[in-house]
Amino acid sequence: MNIRTDVLVIGGGGAGARAAIEASLNDQNLNVVLLNQGPVGRSGLTVMANGGMQWVSHPEDSPEAHFRDVVRIGCYLNDQNLIEVMTEEAPERAEELLSWGAEVEMDGDQYYLSDPRGSGASFPRGHFIQGGTYMVALRNELARHSNVTVMEDCTATKLLSIGNRVIGAAAINIRNGEQVIIESKATVVASGGLGELYLHTTNTPWGLHGHASGTGYALAYHAGAELIDMEMVQFTNIQIYPPWELGNPALLSSVCGGKYVNALGEEYMQLPQPRDMLQKLALKEIREGRGTERGGVYIDLSFSPLSREELEAHLKKVLGGETAKGRWNLVKEMSVDNPDPRNWKVEWAPGCEHFFMGGVRINERCETSVEGLYAAGEVTGGVHGANRMGGNALTDIIVFGARAGKYAADYARRADSIEPDITAVKEEHERTSRFFKSQGLPPKAVRDKIRHLMSDHMGVARNETGLKKALTELESLRANDLPKVRAPQGRRFNLGWIEAIEVVYMLDVAEMMVRSALSRTESRGGHYREDYPDTKQNWLKHTLVKKLDNAMVIGTAPVVITKLNPPGD
């Protein structure tokens, strides 16, 4: 099947849906195709969001203060031109989202939350908009744009290029297994994060596939785009005990008033803390022998100032919307010994992948280093620097989603359509079909090895020995295991086949991450090198990954600083 369009958007989460809407708003004569691996509004990470979204609405707050908070918590690795745009445009984009039907929970008679909730914001700036309602609003708005064609259950497998220009993509229609070639004047990658490279991640809640396998980073890389800060991973807590999940454990403290204590019952940390510190301080307790037998620490709800009823109400809320009811009943059933949450001690360990700060390098027009290729959302780097401040991903994706749509549409109006090279199309078909063979390894076998490697060596704490070991093992996986990967037979809705296609890209992305982590010989934000524990002034630069002559090349790039220098500079 061949399709010709003006703008192609790959990924239909918050960033992609917003990009498609803006491209359509920009020019109703343009055709826009939105390609999404799952159903829009029920796949990807936006729909899972717990509901914190930051923008300035408090009368004493300002975009300037928002800017300063994001850059400070991002350890000055943020591209400041992007943050200026994000903080200036966020209120307008947020109001627009509300006008499309997203529901924000009121806190008394105001809609910002009076408590900054541990995010470290210098003013109350959080707004409680759950991912579900965020996506319902975007999905409904999309339906009002007749020039947007939404293709669900379609996954992009390659960006098609001529020289340094992207001219479309090859995809697979998962429903019938057919190859789809989309010729586009401008292409936006908005394919979300990469949590599935880790054993523990919030991106696959209850084992569900969050489509966060990181394919988009690899698509952009193979098309020649620059990627930055591929070592910058944000981790959150892995709940160890009780075994039922209580939503995002960090909220047990910030929302429910629990205290962070070690196995000796000592409070070892108080909020607010940037997210990297939550992980590092817990790791310190555990490594220095003050952890639990199971290798964790606690959030102790007995310290909460809330009444039992208030605590239950908050816990239900952090469990998330409608699903809360069933889960809450389960939680109660499994805690028969002590159904009063004021007596609960939640045991957790650091190291659950939550968000990825690195990614495709963009400028404020969401242009990448490749002509005709735009990017927005979690797949991009440079916005959150070395550490994302809570609630700013939902802001980032809507601001830059809209910008990517606008500038892609502008480009499409000026650009010619170029027919993809028939040989490249055929080669891609052969490449993706190669997995159908009679014997071999299930993709899950390789996927699991990657996850173990990444969790063992690219987790909260890294060092040269571990990173080099990871690299050697990734090279061995590439040489020995990848050629054997085999998909189950049949093309229709064959998710095993899609997994086989993805695992090749997971390996590429893992390698970019490990090589970048090896090259950054300092600690900053989400990148903690045990062998280089200090933040170094001469490392205030991005690591940069690029494919050159078929090789992965690692370099650096300057950080754009527009108005805020790091202390001591």
Ligand SMILES: Cc1cc2nc3c(=O)[nH]c(=O)nc-3n(C[C@H](O)[C@H](O)[C@H](O)COP(=O)(O)OP(=O)(O)OC[C@H]3O[C@@H](n4cnc5c(N)ncnc54)[C@H](O)[C@@H]3O)c2cc1C
């Ligand atoms: C549990 C959880 C809670 C969170 N809570 C918050 C919060 O409260 N506040 C906040 O600011 N942030 C939060 N975040 C982070 C935030 O949700 C994400 O960073 C953000 O939603 C990412 O949006 P996106 O549009 O870039 O990607 P996504 O929403 O993940 O969308 C990407 C889409 O691309 C599709 N896709 C992927 N690969 C392909 C391909 N090859 N071809 C076609 N389609 C593809 C996927 O199916 C998916 O629909 C949370 C994240 C998680 C996991």
